[in-house]
Amino acid sequence: MKAMSLTKEELLEMESLPKTKLDVMKDYLICFLPVTIGILCLLEYYFIPNYGMNTITNVYGGFIGILITVFFIMFLISLKNKLVFEKLRYKAPFYSAVFMLLTGYDVLTLKTGTLMLPYFPWTDRILNAMISDWRYLLDCVKNSLILLFTGYFSGAIIGLITGISCGYSKKVNYWISPFMRLLGPIPSITWLPIVIVIMTSLFNGAVVIIALGVWYSVSMATITGISNVDASYFEVAKTLGAGSKELVFGIAIPHAMPNIFQGLTQGMSSACTALLIAEMVGVESGLGWYINWQKSWAEFGKMYGAVILICLTFITVNFILSRIKKYVLRWQEGVIQ
Numbered sequence: 001m002k003a004m005s006l007t008k009e010e011l012l013e014m015e016s017l018p019k020t021k022l023d024v025m026k027d028y029l030i031c032f033l034p035v036t037i038g039i040l041c042l043l044e045y046y047f048i049p050n051y052g053m054n055t056i057t058n059v060y061g062g063f064i065g066i067l068i069t070v071f072f073i074m075f076l077i078s079l080k081n082k083l084v085f086e087k088l089r090y091k092a093p094f095y096s097a098v099f100m101l102l103t104g105y106d107v108l109t110l111k112t113g114t115l116m117l118p119y120f121p122w123t124d125r126i127l128n129a130m131i132s133d134w135r136y137l138l139d140c141v142k143n144s145l146i147l148l149f150t151g152y153f154s155g156a157i158i159g160l161i162t163g164i165s166c167g168y169s170k171k172v173n174y175w176i177s178p179f180m181r182l183l184g185p186i187p188s189i190t191w192l193p194i195v196i197v198i199m200t201s202l203f204n205g206a207v208v209i210i211a212l213g214v215w216y217s218v219s220m221a222t223i224t225g226i227s228n229v230d231a232s233y234f235e236v237a238k239t240l241g242a243g244s245k246e247l248v249f250g251i252a253i254p255h256a257m258p259n260i261f262q263g264l265t266q267g268m269s270s271a272c273t274a275l276l277i278a279e280m281v282g283v284e285s286g287l288g289w290y291i292n293w294q295k296s297w298a299e300f301g302k303m304y305g306a307v308i309l310i311c312l313t314f315i316t317v318n319f320i321l322s323r324i325k326k327y328v329l330r331w332q333e334g335v336i337q
Contacts, residue, residue, distance in 0.1 A: 006153045031075055034095040038068035044111070045124075051113035059131065060124035064102075071095065088304045095130070119300040122262025126308070129301030137309055144275060144286035144313065147203065151210025152271045156264060159215040163222020163260075168252055173223070180219060188270065189277045190211035195283050206278035213270035225256025261325040268321055272314050287313070 019027075078085035102123060108114045110122035121129070124238025130137060162180075166173040169203050188209050199205035233251050242250065253260075263276040287310050298333065 003171050023248055027085075028079075030092050031078055033092050034071040034099060035075060036069055037099040037103075037108065038071065039105075040065055041099045042068070044103050045106060048107075048226065049110050050110055054110050054113070054122070054123050056110065056122075057128060059127045060106075060122075063127060064225045066228075067099075082094070083264050118300050121304065123141075125301045126304045129299070130305035130308070133302055133305070137287075138305065140285065140287045140290045140306070141313060142308060144279065145317075146254075146286070147206055147279070147286060148210065148271060148275050148285065148317070149167070150270065151207040151275070153206060155211030155214025155251050155271070156218050156267060158211065159263065159267070160216025160222060160260070162215065163219040164226065164248065164253065166219070167223040167226030180216065183212075184216040188216075188274050192278065192281060202282045204252070204286065206283045207280050210271045210274045213274050217267035217270060218260065218263040221259045222256055225259025226252045228259070229255045232318035260330060263327065264319060265318075265325070267320060272317075276310070 040077065042061060045056070045061055045064070074084060074088050078088045080146050104113075106122055109120050110124070162176060166176050166180075189211065192205070192209055193279050194209050196202060196205040197206060229252055233255070234247055237247055238252055275286070276288040279286040280292050283289055291306045291310075294300070
């Protein structure tokens with residue numbers, strides 16, 4: 001009997017049970033929940049009296065208004081588009097919780113003074129601080145990204161070379177693996193004092209620190225991926241006349257790609273951590289340095305603004321990496337038999 005092939009979407013649709021009108025209405029109410037909570041957030045911001053001499057501007061209100069508008073447009077689209085409806089239905093509780101957290105923080109800082117200045121500025125104050133210093137913040141983002149990607153790609157390239165060599169050649173693995181076992185488990189940031197002394201500049205030292213962490217993650221993942229390739233594939237390829245080049249680039253690397261991307265993802269995580277520590281300790285530029293600088297002047301609004309930018313930057317970088325991974329490994333997204 002011929003096996004029936006189903007896509008994930010078709011399988012999920014088959015497994016879903018018919019919904020009653022009450023269930024459908026409940027789903028639409030949940031989809032509209034972010035808009036409702038967002039409006040309550042605006043009402044709290046403008047109509048509840050502020051604590052003491054705390055003042056507000058329309059920046060935070062405008063920000064919340066934009067979010068409400070976006071979610072309202074998504075809700076309208078979801079009425080006609082099933083895919084948008086499913087995504088919004090799944091994410092709506094989380095988006096609503098974010099609005100509630102913003103409201104709660106606003107109450108604790110701006111409205112009641114439970115969390116006092118200067119350590120806990122309210123959201124409107126943070127946004128205004130970011131706007132007032134946006135040129136410098138963008139320059140710091142640029143410097144951080146340059147440092148991050150320089151170290152990341154350096155470590156990734158060296159890690160791929162090391163991993164492929166050790167995974168394919170037992171002789172190379174014999175000489176290299178002891179050093180990997182020695183250096184790998186040690187956090188790369190541990191070498192920061194030594195590297196900064198040895199290297200000619202703080203930037204180069206930070207690049208080495210970032211590259212070390214990426215190198216180990218990518219190397220180990222690549223070695224694991226190549227080692228797990230079925231030996232029969234190599235034997236068949238040799239029988240058909242394949243040389244070492246074809247064995248490495250035609251069999252070993254393609255089969256190890258899922259592991260390699262896993263190592264690249266882990267390497268990005270360690271690279272981001274090493275980047276921040278390097279900037280806070282030694283490098284005189286970037287978001288990590290900016291945070292330390294503003295903290296020393298008790299400019300906590302600008303400091304929190306930089307923290308927000310760091311989060312957004314790292315989320316964006318990891319999102320791009322995940323999309324590249326999904327595209328390269330699209331052959332894994334086959335049908336369910």
